Amino acid sequence: MPRSPGYKRSPASKPKIEAALDIKGLKPRDDIRVLDALEQEDVFVAAKTWQRFWEGKQNIHRSTFAKICQFLGLDWQEVVEHSQNPVPDDPVPADPNFYGRSTELAELTSWVTNPHCRLIILYGLAGIGKSSLVGKLIERVSGSFQRVEWKKFSYGDSVQSTLIDLLQQLDSQNSGGELNLQQLKQRLWQQLQQRHCLIILEQEHNEHTDKFDDYKQLLRKLLQAYGKPHQSCILLITSYEKPDEVTAVANHRDAAKSMRLGGVDVATGLEILQSKEPKLLENRPAAAELVTRFDGYPLALKLVSSHIRDRYNGKIADFLSHLSVPESIEGIIKQQIEDLDEPARKILDILTDKEPMTQSQLHDACCESIHSDLDFIRAKDLLERRSLLCRYVGDTDDGREFLFGLAPITKQAIYSLK
Structure with a gap:
């Protein structure tokens, strides 16, 4: 998986960059204001790219490095770290302590190697082991692809900046910085058609989800047509929510797959x-x-x-x-529940004090506060997409049925947050 080596700033350049930002009324850690200022100068970069530039610990694409320096009014040759070894932008994580997950690994392998499969969504709570599983998957399937690229992004980044960074990884000769969003989508489509690629898009776990709908639109577009189906596969790793609407537009029954990753045995x-x-x-x-x-x-x-x-x-x-429950786990659960609507919160409140129940039992328990059947179904589905509501198979008076409940750790975290 060769990549353009890129540039990173030298340690000695830090005071120059701080001074240049200060002239513009900016602080290096105020990512949102810095990114807004860059976009006003038609320089589109992801938040993570700016952080890499500022911290000087990882390379960024050469053309992006030069554009940031131009924005700052600095000569990039006086800022760059010289005589450095190439460092990949988003290295594939290696986890020597990978355990279990044999069933999930086998299923993902079958999907990724299916020539008709163009999108896979792997979702689950942060820290559940999604990245480790995909890292092990790559060990198995990398020889089946001409190119494997791993790109981290945030739902707080604009789609445009993420596409520019991804295209730079795929084609070091063409940054895409001069293209509008529609042109960037077409350029990515062309890249996916030209070679047999596996592209992993990993959502970074943070609180920024304001552009989540924009990313769902991008995935829909890639599943729909700019012509004939491409021969590549995009694997989306997300902790926030399964973009469920995406699979509905798949024009082939194998075009899109999804897997919720739960706890280990x-x-x-x-x-x-x-x-x-x-x-x-x-x-x-x-x-x-x-x-x-x-x-x-x-x-x-x-x-x-x-x-x-x-x-x-x-x-x-x-x-x-x-x-x-560890504070960091409470924080993960809190992020998943803080923007839920009232019907979804009501279901959580009921199940926090109850054992798993059938859908009809859950509906009856909610009927006084959730008056619409449609609102109930939407709320239940949303909680499942957020990995908060678990689906079990259990014995009832009517035979074996699906039961819905909360995992013990989710219950404990919700108790702690009240």
Whole structure:
């Protein structure tokens, strides 16, 4: 996967950049104002690209580097770090401690290698293991593609800036900075037709989701036609919400696929604990209960393992009697629920104190506060797309049915946030 080496700023250039920004009334950490000022000068960059430029730890595309320097009124040759080794913009994450997920890996492999599949959406809470799974997937399938590119983005970045960065990775000879949004979409389509590519778009976990609808429009456009179907596959990794409407416009039954990634099974959870704090497995039944109580959530298990070691002297049972959710996990759940409408919040309120129930039981429990059947269905579907509502298979008086409920860690986080 060769890439243009790009440039990064030298450590000595920091005072010059700060002074240039100060003249414009800007601060380097005020990303939104800096990006707005850049766009006013027709320089479109993603927030992450600006952060890479300012921090000087990773390369950015050469033409983008030069345009930022021109905006600042600086000679790029006096700012650039010389005699540097090429650094990829968005390296594929390597996780040596990858465990389990064999079923998910096999299914993703079959989708990615299907010549008709053009879009895959992998969604789930931040820290659930999506990036690690895709990193393992690439080990399996990279030989099946002419090009594999991994691009991080934020739903707070404009689609235009993200497309420019992605096109720079795909075609180092053409930055695309002079094109409008429609032309950028067409240019990307052309790139997808020219070669057999696998493009991973990974949403960075942050609070900026104001341009989420714009990205859904982009995915719809790539699934619809500029002509014949392209031969590439885009894999979207998102923590915010599955863009469900996208699959509805797929013109072939295999054109779009989606997978919600949940927690790992108990055996895999124990492997995660073993890798972090081996002594926790001395009481294996308690360790298994810990995995269950945290719904196999890998990030939570990694965080609480150190907490149990330091605060409870490695005694899982003592921790479980005072169960608490790590603040970072609470923050992830809070972000998922803070912009929900009233019907969705009502469903959460009911299920926080209830065991999983059938759809009809849940509907009856909500009927006094959610008066429209359509509002109920929309709210339930939204909670599923946000990875807040879990679907189980259970035995009822009418036979085996789907049951809907909240994962234990979600319940605990909601209690803590009240």
